Amino acid sequence: MALTSSLSGPLRGSFRVPGDKSITHRALLMGGWAEGETTVRGANAGDDCAALARAVAALGAEVRAEPEEGRERTTYHLRGAAGRWQEPRGTLDLGNSGTALRLLAGSVATAAVRAVLDGDESLRRRPMMRIVEPLRRMGAAVDGAAGGTRAPLTIRGGDLRGIRHVSSVASAQVKSAVLLAGLGAQGETWVQEPRPSRDHTERLLPLFGALVLAGADGAVGVTGPHVLQGTAVEVPGDFSAAAFWIVAALVVPGSEIEITDVGLNPRRTGLLRVLARMGADVEATIEREAAGEPVGRVRARASSLGAVSVAADEVPDLIDEVPIWSIAAALAKGQSTLSGAEELRGKESDRLRGLARGLPRLGVTVTEAADGLAIEGRGPAADEALGGGKLESAGDHRLAMSFLVAGLRSRAGVEVSSGDMVDTSYPGFYSRLLTLVSSR
Numbered sequence: 001m002a003l004t005s006s007l008s009g010p011l012r013g014s015f016r017v018p019g020d021k022s023i024t025h026r027a028l029l030m031g032g033w034a035e036g037e038t039t040v041r042g043a044n045a046g047d048d049c050a051a052l053a054r055a056v057a058a059l060g061a062e063v064r065a066e067p068e069e070g071r072e073r074t075t076y077h078l079r080g081a082a083g084r085w086q087e088p089r090g091t092l093d094l095g096n097s098g099t100a101l102r103l104l105a106g107s108v109a110t111a112a113v114r115a116v117l118d119g120d121e122s123l124r125r126r127p128m129m130r131i132v133e134p135l136r137r138m139g140a141a142v143d144g145a146a147g148g149t150r151a152p153l154t155i156r157g158g159d160l161r162g163i164r165h166v167s168s169v170a171s172a173q174v175k176s177a178v179l180l181a182g183l184g185a186q187g188e189t190w191v192q193e194p195r196p197s198r199d200h201t202e203r204l205l206p207l208f209g210a211l212v213l214a215g216a217d218g219a220v221g222v223t224g225p226h227v228l229q230g231t232a233v234e235v236p237g238d239f240s241a242a243a244f245w246i247v248a249a250l251v252v253p254g255s256e257i258e259i260t261d262v263g264l265n266p267r268r269t270g271l272l273r274v275l276a277r278m279g280a281d282v283e284a285t286i287e288r289e290a291a292g293e294p295v296g297r298v299r300a301r302a303s304s305l306g307a308v309s310v311a312a313d314e315v316p317d318l319i320d321e322v323p324i325w326s327i328a329a330a331l332a333k334g335q336s337t338l339s340g341a342e343e344l345r346g347k348e349s350d351r352l353r354g355l356a357r358g359l360p361r362l363g364v365t366v367t368e369a370a371d372g373l374a375i376e377g378r379g380p381a382a383d384e385a386l387g388g389g390k391l392e393s394a395g396d397h398r399l400a401m402s403f404l405v406a407g408l409r410s411r412a413g414v415e416v417s418s419g420d421m422v423d424t425s426y427p428g429f430y431s432r433l434l435t436l437v438s439s440r
Contacts, residue, residue: 001420003400003430005407007385008437010254010302015432017242018072019044019235020263021425022200023291025052025099026176027076027233029107030208032056032063033183034080036230038208043235045074047424048097055094055104059115060086072428073235083184083227085111091152094119096348096395096424098126099173105131105153106177109140110184110225112158117151122395124151127346131177134165138181138189162187162224169343170316172198175220182222183210190221197316198267203292207231234290236263240320240398241426242298243271245436247324248405249300250280251331251380256301257436264294270317271325272298278305278332304380305332312340312371319343323402326355330364330386331409332377339372349394358399362406362414363387388412397421401429408437 024044029052031038043049045067053076057063062079085108092115094101101117105128108115118124124145132148138160144153162185165178175191179201182189190213202212202220208228213221242259249255264286275282281303286296305328310318315338318325322344329336344351356368363386365376378386388410393400400416407414422429 002415002417003404004413004415005404005433006388006413007411008252008408010256011249011252011436012256013436014258014260016261017237017259018046018426018428020238021046021048021240022099022198023204023235023263023293024049025103026200026204027235027291028052028056028078029103029180030204030228031078031230031233032059032061032080033083033085033107034208034228034230035082036080038078038080038230038233040076040078040233040235042068043074043076044238044425045072045427047095048100051093051095051097052100052104055092055100058088058090058092059108070428078230080230085113087113088115091116091118094123096120096122098123101151102128102131102173102177103180105135105155106180108155109135109138109157109160109181112156114154114156117153117155119151122348126151128153130167130169130171130174134163134178135181137163138185140181160185162189164190164192166192168194170195170197172200176201179220179222183224183226183228185224188213188221188223190215190219192217192219195313195316196267198265200265200293204233207233207292236290236293236295237261239263239265239268243321243324244401244405246275246282246298246300247328248408250275250282250303250305250328252408253302258297258299260297261295262298264296267317270314271321274308274310274314274318274325275328278308278328279303280305307332307334307336307377309336310338315341315343320398323351323355323398324405326359326373326375327402327406329375329377330359330362330406331380333379334377336375336377337372339369342371347396349396349399351396351399354394354396354399358391358403361387361389361391362410386410388414390415390417393418393421395421397424397426401426404433
């Protein structure tokens with residue numbers, strides 16, 4: 001299904017965004033594996049998290065979903081498997097979610113069962129050896145397509161031993177998969193990364209009664225075997241979802257929005273630091289804590305943006321926000337550059353290639369490099385509207401949403417193919433877009 005957007009007046013409003021997808025994945029997986037009952041409130045209601053909930057149920061947990069008001073969030077009630085996954089009857093289909101598949105692979109490796117983890121065509125293209133190799137070293141039998149480098153993955157676990165894994169990439173998915181496997185392994189399991197990645201797993205595990213170890217070299221670890229205990233989790237709003245509205249408000253003249261109850265984990269808010277260097281009028285205020293995470297509000301006003309260079313050491317903290325950052329760069333003054341972002345080539349699509357092809361359709365000059373982009377901004381003036389036309393999302397929800405935000409500065413309008421993919425992570429995105437535009 002194609003979705004469209006076009007030049008609009010100011011965006012205004014105060015609202016919430018769906019629950020954080022990354023935290024929802026982890027809460028569902030930990031609650032499903034834990035002993036006792038877990039309630040996950042404010043969970044992301046998108047297709048990705050629903051796929052993991054079904055997989056957890058197929059592994060022996062009791063799972064009940066209760067839609068919350070607005071249907072952008074869900075409350076999940078789980079009775080866990082008490083650290084003993086059951087053998088599923090069929091393939092566990094994780095849809096489009098690499099996070100769900102990789103984290104589930106780590107947890108399933110703790111059990112002496114056979115499980116097949118698979119997903120859609122996009123997920124089958126994503127690299128899996130980065131989790132397969134450490135899980136094999138821990139003692140799990142893991143087979144997959146192309147020598148284990150691609151899904152579907154067949155896992156037979158149990159009888160694991162702790163390891164020290166030095167990851168070649170800063171990846172919260174790799175780190176989390178190994179740590180979750182470590183909960184069912186004998187001894188200590190450690191993960192060391194070249195740069196810090198998202199720490200949602202480390203923040204959430206103590207709520208389920210686990211001790212997270214911290215090394216002087218920045219490594220993190222767990223001691224096993226350890227069975228988690230059920231708990232209550234409140235999921236904050238997803239900053240990656242908020243990012244689309246923050247940038248939209250910055251680039252549409254006269255706009256001012258406020259997003260409430262959103263997660264403000266510093267490992268997730270690198271975009272705010274980059275936007276501040278671009279001259280953005282954006283302010284984040286921490287008000288409380290939920291799920292071990294800082295939570296608060298973000299206010300953003302239309303701003304004249306300047307170019308910026310995003311370096312490799314900043315990329316892990318805005319890895320999912322690069323597509324929408326590129327829209328801000330396209331409407332900034334001067335050339336913005338991004339480097340050290342080769343990880344984006346292995347997401348739901350090759351996001352660097354998708355941006356390098358899509359932005360020129362909007363009249364933006366882009367140079368693609370192996371690990372990044374150079375974007376020639378068209379400038380922030382109101383009469384510097386973008387071009388428009390049909391853009392290809394490559395089935396990637398973040399590209400689709402970013403191009404739809406760009407359409408708010410397009411006189412010709414933007415039509416995005418496969419726009420229904422936005423529901424994988426942000427149910428209600430297009431309705432919110434229409435509401436913000438019509439309320440101007």
